[in-house]
Amino acid sequence: MACIAGRSITHAGAWPVAFCPVLLLAFAFLLFTAPPAAADDWDMDWEDPAPAPGYKSGAGSTGGPVGAEPSASTADGSESRPDAATGEDDWDWDWEETDTGPAYKSDTTRRVDPAAASMPKVPRVGETAEPDFSVSPKSGHQLFADVPGFGVIPSIKDKGMHPCSNCHTWAKSNLTPRRLRVPHDNFLLQHGLHGKGEFWCFTCHHLDGAGGLRTLEGERLSFDDAYILCAQCHPGETRDWSFGAHGKRVDNWQGNRRILNCTACHYQHRPNIKPRKAVPPPPVRRGLERNDRKPHVAAPLWEKIGARYREPGQP
Amino acid sequence: MSRKPSDSHIDHYRRRFLKGLGGAVAAAATPGTARAAWGGNTLADTFADLFQDHYQRMTPEEIADTLARIERKAKRRYGTNITCKNTPPQDGVVYGYALNISKCRGYRECVSACMLENNLSRDMRYIQVLEMDNGSLNFEKADRYYDHRTVPAKGKYYLPIQCMHCDDAPCVKACPVEATWTEPDGIVVVDYDWCIGCRYCMIACPYEARHFNWGKPDLTAGEINPDTHFLGNRPRPTGVVEKCHFCIQRTRENRQPACQEACPTGARIFGNILDPNSEIRYVLENKAVFRLKEDLGTEPKFWYFHDN
Numbered sequence: 001m002a003c004i005a006g007r008s009i010t011h012a013g014a015w016p017v018a019f020c021p022v023l024l025l026a027f028a029f030l031l032f033t034a035p036p037a038a039a040d041d042w043d044m045d046w047e048d049p050a051p052a053p054g055y056k057s058g059a060g061s062t063g064g065p066v067g068a069e070p071s072a073s074t075a076d077g078s079e080s081r082p083d084a085a086t087g088e089d090d091w092d093w094d095w096e097e098t099d100t101g102p103a104y105k106s107d108t109t110r111r112v113d114p115a116a117a118s119m120p121k122v123p124r125v126g127e128t129a130e131p132d133f134s135v136s137p138k139s140g141h142q143l144f145a146d147v148p149g150f151g152v153i154p155s156i157k158d159k160g161m162h163p164c165s166n167c168h169t170w171a172k173s174n175l176t177p178r179r180l181r182v183p184h185d186n187f188l189l190q191h192g193l194h195g196k197g198e199f200w201c202f203t204c205h206h207l208d209g210a211g212g213l214r215t216l217e218g219e220r221l222s223f224d225d226a227y228i229l230c231a232q233c234h235p236g237e238t239r240d241w242s243f244g245a246h247g248k249r250v251d252n253w254q255g256n257r258r259i260l261n262c263t264a265c266h267y268q269h270r271p272n273i274k275p276r277k278a279v280p281p282p283p284v285r286r287g288l289e290r291n292d293r294k295p296h297v298a299a300p301l302w303e304k305i306g307a308r309y310r311e312p313g314q315p
Numbered sequence: 316m317s318r319k320p321s322d323s324h325i326d327h328y329r330r331r332f333l334k335g336l337g338g339a340v341a342a343a344a345t346p347g348t349a350r351a352a353w354g355g356n357t358l359a360d361t362f363a364d365l366f367q368d369h370y371q372r373m374t375p376e377e378i379a380d381t382l383a384r385i386e387r388k389a390k391r392r393y394g395t396n397i398t399c400k401n402t403p404p405q406d407g408v409v410y411g412y413a414l415n416i417s418k419c420r421g422y423r424e425c426v427s428a429c430m431l432e433n434n435l436s437r438d439m440r441y442i443q444v445l446e447m448d449n450g451s452l453n454f455e456k457a458d459r460y461y462d463h464r465t466v467p468a469k470g471k472y473y474l475p476i477q478c479m480h481c482d483d484a485p486c487v488k489a490c491p492v493e494a495t496w497t498e499p500d501g502i503v504v505v506d507y508d509w510c511i512g513c514r515y516c517m518i519a520c521p522y523e524a525r526h527f528n529w530g531k532p533d534l535t536a537g538e539i540n541p542d543t544h545f546l547g548n549r550p551r552p553t554g555v556v557e558k559c560h561f562c563i564q565r566t567r568e569n570r571q572p573a574c575q576e577a578c579p580t581g582a583r584i585f586g587n588i589l590d591p592n593s594e595i596r597y598v599l600e601n602k603a604v605f606r607l608k609e610d611l612g613t614e615p616k617f618w619y620f621h622d623n
Contacts, residue, residue, distance in 0.1 A: 148592040240622075243594065243597040243601075244584065244586075244593075244594025244595075244597055244598075245415075245584065245594060245597055245598045245601070245602060245620075246581065246622075247581050248575075248578070248581035249571070249594065250571070250576075251570060251571065252569045252570060252571065253566065253569065253570070253571055253585050253586045253587065253593075254408075254569055254586070254587060254590065254593070255569060260581075265579075265580070265581065273420070273580065275420070275465040275466060275467060276422070276465055276466070277463075277464065277465055277466070278421055278422050278423045278461075278462070278463070278466045279422065279423035279424060279426060279427045280423075280462065281423075281459070281460040281461065281462050282426065282438075282440045282443075282459070282460070283437075283438050284438070285438060285439075285529065286436075286438045286529055286530050286533070287529065287530075290460065
């Protein structure tokens with residue numbers, strides 16, 4: 001209380017009373033005679049309110065919902081709302097959904113763990129290309145000469161994810177567009193026309209074994225120039241991306257502009273971004289309890305009254 | 316709107332004299348070297364806290380002493396070594412923010428990253444992601460506690476809300492002790508040591524962007540981000556108001572704010588609105604942007620836009 005009282009008095013202009021040396025010495029005397037408080041009681045100004053029974057201080061960084069009804073939680077801990085259980089989402093994708101997104105790291109520099117880097121990376125179809133921050137970015141293509149300069153961060157070359165060249169260095173490619181069967185059955189091409197797969201491999205790739213990119217006019221491109229390939233059909237997005245309204249700039253907000261390539265966020269063979277689970281919702285303020293999901297608060301009055309006259313089991 | 320440090324009627328000579336007197340008392344009364352005498356704090360630091368001036372009135376030497384004291388207090392309180400900075404604003408820079416609501420999918424990665432970066436109490440969030448029905452902008456029916464199996468949910472869109480850093484901020488006008496003000500680079504900051512905890516600013520803010528420390532911030536030593544700024548994410552005392560400060564400890568060192576860095580969809584765009592080549596200027600000049608509650612005339616520097 002001493003600090004705050006002192007400051008408010010200073011604004012009132014009552015200096016002679018507040019900081020009279022006699023009072024000050026008396027105050028210092030009181031400081032010494034007072035017993036020392038706990039070591040962690042750093043801010044002695046305010047009293048901590050007693051935590052309410054519903055509040056768990058050990059909620060951790062995830063900060064799960066406080067006072068969630070036990071019936072709303074399933075066995076595996078994932079809370080499901082009634083509308084989420086019954087409502088059918090419009091994302092009819094059949095592969096597995098990742099529960100966690102890219103974890104936030106508050107490190108100043110991006111470091112590569114050497115142990116993790118030496119481990120063989122297990123590729124998974126559908127992963128986006130991982131940006132390689134250790135390599136200097138590749139400056140933008142000359143087609144983008146009129147936009148503010150930028151560098152595109154290269155991707156880590158992951159041959160295992162699309163092992164086409166394992167066979168197609170010697171095997172002849174069947175050029176006919178068709179539904180892919182064994183041994184291509186684990187590959188899913190859902191790019192173009194709302195995921196119906198109107199594209200074919202050789203719309204964007206070479207015929208030869210290197211499997212590089214080619215534009216519709218036949219110009220060969222490196223994988224780090226994939227945005228030029230995307231620009232053929234998505235000029236608006238690419239323009240926004242080059243100016244910074246689409247995509248993501250990393251590390252700084254002025255100076256050398258380093259942006260992620262299209263394939264860092266969009267898996268090129270199915271560019272829609274998969275839905276996934278969100279970070280858990282925030283808890284309510286300390287000492288309070290969420291009541292927006294309690295039925296006696298959330299339901300309208302007529303439903304609450306009607307529930308008294310309803311037969312059990314009736315909706 | 317005045318952005319200069321405000322003059323005061325406070326008698327600096329008297330204050331310095333009394334501060335020296337307090338130090339003399341502390342030196343005379345403390346046996347030997349400084350040790351924990353009261354509240355886990357040394358008496359000299361306690362007196363220095365008592366006589367700490369407003370941030371805008373402190374001399375560079377006083378600021379240096381204050382920063383060192385903050386680091387000492389954090390060491391005593393949490394056992395971690397933090398670095399408290401006083402990075403000044405850059406010339407010719409006014410920060411602005413743009414958020415693409417077509418891209419925001421409600422993952423809440425920004426919320427979590429903000430909490431970790433800014434040493435927030437674990438029951439506090441600077442960013443509220445509102446889930447609303449498509450085609451509506453009704454804040455009364457917005458759900459900030461949505462918890463679906465996967466997001467985005469069908470028929471919903473997501474609107475993150477945080478401090479808009481208004482150019483004519485009503486919270487600044489409401490503060491009775493001038494503990495909050497607009498920095499020259501447009502960031503509305505709080506001097507946590509000058510705040511008296513009256514919470515008038517929370518009432519004045521139309522965006523619910525200010526938050527009050529009802530208890531001691533719920534942090535453990537391992538969760539502390541040691542990179543702190545005096546006006547930003549340094550450990551806060553109980554009973555003061557805090558808010559988003561555009562990650563002042565990062566952005567004044569030419570780094571992106573934590574919410575932008577954490578956003579997995581690239582919906583967030585941060586930059587200098589005075590720089591014609593910046594991304595935010597491209598968005599403001601070429602996209603259909605809007606601001607929340609623009610009719611209040613607070614001139615927020617936080618825009619929302621959408622694709623197409």
